[in-house]
Amino acid sequence: MNSEEWVKQLFKYCDENNINPWDFDFKQCYVNEKLDESKPKLPLILQYKSYLLKDKNEKFNITGKTGKEADCDKESFHIYKILNWQKDPNDQIRGDSMNSFVSTFNRLISVNLYKDVPKKNVLAPFSVENAETLKSEYGEIPKIADLNSRLIQNPGLLKKFHFSEGNKSRIQSGETKVDLIEEIEKFSRLTHSFGNYIVMLSWMNTGRGNALSSTKDYWDLTLKDLHHYFLSIDDKIGELNWQKFIKKYYLxxxxxxxxxxxxxxxxxxxxxxxxxxxxxxxxxxHNINLLIEERGKWMTKKLCDKLQLQNFNFYKKHLANMEEIKFFDEIIK
Structure with a gap:
């Protein structure tokens, strides 16, 4: 199956199942049955991160990999090819997720197991409160891997954590309108949607998330470093090429x-x-979900326009009148 046929198949599947393509969860590549939209999304991403998704969905899985070798952002190669981002699956420039799920989620649920660490340690800012929650629930403090297993079985546990209660209080007092648990659920799916995918040199992909990296898989920090690099070449030419880079990858x-x-x-x-x-x-x-969704919509529109797929219902309803992709300050008010 060539790239055009694969994308047409994906969009046809989405249209027939009332899924917007920019919401399509590429973890479906490792699950044979259709993902149940009524179920919580958190358990699925924790299963993926725990290497528990071992089906090979023949419709969407193009790498032939599952379990520990599964890599969602490599399954959308055909999208990259049509957008002229990547020519061959074995290129050194290949798919990557711009924003990591675990980088932020682990900060929320972690307990610092070392002594003499400040209460508001940046790696586990709610360590003391989380420890109290877990001891109350389980009589012990499980390690992250064990805690993930328990969240897979009981995702409702997340609502018992301090940060959830704090968020509820902030909503009630009018300090925020953001429902934190709802946004985490949404990001559990959008992490592996193509609006969160880009192509990068493979060594940059690996380097962004390692222990010594200053960006820790946060896309704003990565882009900030890239912008400085472009400008270091030459202010005028660097800025021109920077804007070309942003436009090429719909950033x-x-x-x-x-x-x-x-x-x-x-x-x-x-x-x-x-x-x-x-x-x-x-x-x-809240912000990352809105940004990924906007970019995913525009990518969908560009793909549909390029492949003459404007007859799908999702296109008519959401994309037909979309004239330009929005900038950050048009999305985040």
């Missing part, structure tokens, strides 16, 4: 109208790599 949702990279939460560029306060987590999840 307008991550920059303002002046093509300046925007923070995923307040003070992200100035204070810390990881979110620390409940408000940081609220902003991250």
């Amino acid at each position: 307008q949702p991550f920059v303002n109208k002046n093509f300046i990279v925007q923070e995923l939460w307040n003070e992200h560029f100035n204070v810390r790599t990881y979110p620390k306060e409940i408000s940081d987590f609220e902003q991250f999840y």
Whole structure:
């Protein structure tokens, strides 16, 4: 099956099953039965991260890999090819997820097991409160892998954590309108939607998420570094090529109208790599979902227009009147 046929098949499947293509969860590549949209999304991404998804869905799985070798952002190669981002599956430039699920989620649920660490440690800002929740629920503090297994069985446990209660209080007091649990659920799916995918040099892909990386798989920090690199070559030519880069990969949702990279939460560029306060987590999840969705819609429109697929219901309803992709400051008010 060539790239055009594969994308047509994907979009036809989405249309017939009332799924917007920009919401399609590529974890479906490793599950034979249709994903149940009525079920919580968190258990599925934790199963994926725990290497438990071992089916090979013949419709969508193009790598032939599952379980520990499964890699969702490599399954959408045909999309990259049609958009002229990647020519061959074995290219050094290949698919990557722009924003990681575990980088932020693990900060929320972690307990610091070491002594003499400040209560508001950036790697586990709610460590003390999380420990109390887990001891109350289980009589012990499970390791992250064990906790993920328990969340797979009981995703409702997330609502018992301190950060969830804190978010509810902030909603009731009018400090925020963001439902944190709802946004986490949404990101559990959108992490592996093509609006969160890009192609990068394979060594950059690996380097962004390692222990020594300053970006920790946060796309705003990655883009900020890339912008500095472009400008270091030559201010004028660098800026011109930077704008070409943004336009080629439809990254307008991550920059303002002046093509300046925007923070995923307040003070992200100035204070810390990881979110620390409940408000940081609220902003991250709310903002990233809106940005991924906007980019995914535009990618869908470009694919449909290129392949003459404008007759699908999702196109007529959501994309027919979409004239331009929005910048960050048009999305995040």
